[in-house]
Amino acid sequence: MTARRRAPRRTEAERNDQALLDGARAVLATDGAHASVAAIAKRAGVGIGSLYRRYPTKEALFLHLLxxxxxxxxxxxxxxxxxxDPWSGLAGYVTTVxxxxxxxxxxxxxxxxxxxxxxxxxRADEAVAAVVDRAHAAGVLRPDATLIDVELLIEQLGKSPLIEQLAKQGRTDLQAAAxxxxARITAIALDGLRAAGHPPLPGEAPGPELFEERWATDESRPPEPS
Structure with a gap:
C-alpha cells in the first residue's frame, strides 16, 4: 500500500482522536472523573469500539489528554x-489558558x-513561574499576588457554569455570547492583578500544595499524622 493510499485513513484516525479528546474534555467538565466511556464516545460522535482502539482504557485517554x-x-x-511587554505577556497567558x-x-x-x-x-510550571516573576520584576503585577494566586484565578475563570450549562442544553446559539x-470577566479579574492602588489581599498566600496534593493518588499521598 502506498503512502498516498494510507493518508486518508491516517487523517480520519487523527480526526477521531481529536474528537475523542474534545469529547472527553466536555464530558469531564460536567460529569467529572466519573465520566463514562459511553458518554465520551457519544459526545465525540464515534463508536465505543473506535475509542478503545485508540485508548485501551479510560485512564489512557485521560493521560493523553493531560x-x-x-x-x-x-x-x-x-x-x-x-x-x-511583561504585562501583555502575563495577560495573554491568562486569557489563552x-x-x-x-x-x-x-x-x-x-x-x-x-x-x-x-x-x-x-517544565510548564517553570515557564509559568518565569512569566509571573518577570511581571513582578517589571513592577506591573501587584506584589502580593503570587504564582499560585494567578493559577487559582485561571482555574476559577476556566470553570464556567454558564458555558457548561448551555453546552448541556445544546444551546449553540448562546455559546458565543457566553x-x-x-472574556469580560477575565478582563475585570486581570485589572485586579495590576500593581496599582489595590488594598492588600486577605489572609496568607496559598501554597503549592493546593495543586500538588490534588494530583497525589492514594499510593503516593503521605500518611496523615496519627
Whole structure:
C-alpha cells in the first residue's frame, strides 16, 4: 500500500482522536472523573469500539489528554515570555489558558502520572513561574499576588457554569455570547492583578500544595499524622 493510499485513513484516525479528546474534555467538565466511556464516545460522535482502539482504557485517554493540555500550557507560557511587554505577556497567558484551564481538574488524584508527564508538568510550571516573576520584576503585577494566586484565578475563570450549562442544553446559539461574557470577566479579574492602588489581599498566600496534593493518588499521598 502506498503512502498516498494510507493518508486518508491516517487523517480520519487523527480526526477521531481529536474528537475523542474534545469529547472527553466536555464530558469531564460536567460529569467529572466519573465520566463514562459511553458518554465520551457519544459526545465525540464515534463508536465505543473506535475509542478503545485508540485508548485501551479510560485512564489512557485521560493521560493523553493531560499530555496535550500540558503542551498547550507550555506553548502559552513560552509565547508570554516572547512578548516584550511583561504585562501583555502575563495577560495573554491568562486569557489563552482560561479557554482550557480546569478541564482536567476532575481527574486529579485518580490517575498515576508517568514520569514523562511529570517532567512536562515541571517544565510548564517553570515557564509559568518565569512569566509571573518577570511581571513582578517589571513592577506591573501587584506584589502580593503570587504564582499560585494567578493559577487559582485561571482555574476559577476556566470553570464556567454558564458555558457548561448551555453546552448541556445544546444551546449553540448562546455559546458565543457566553464566551464573550467570560472574556469580560477575565478582563475585570486581570485589572485586579495590576500593581496599582489595590488594598492588600486577605489572609496568607496559598501554597503549592493546593495543586500538588490534588494530583497525589492514594499510593503516593503521605500518611496523615496519627
Amino acid at each position: 499530555d496535550l493540555v500540558l503542551d498547550q500550557y507550555l506553548a502559552a507560557a513560552e509565547a508570554a515570555l516572547a512578548d516584550p 482560561v479557554e482550557f484551564a480546569g478541564s482536567l481538574s476532575p481527574i486529579a488524584g485518580t490517575v498515576q502520572l508517568p514520569e514523562a508527564v511529570q517532567d512536562k508538568n515541571r 464566551r464573550t461574557a467570560r
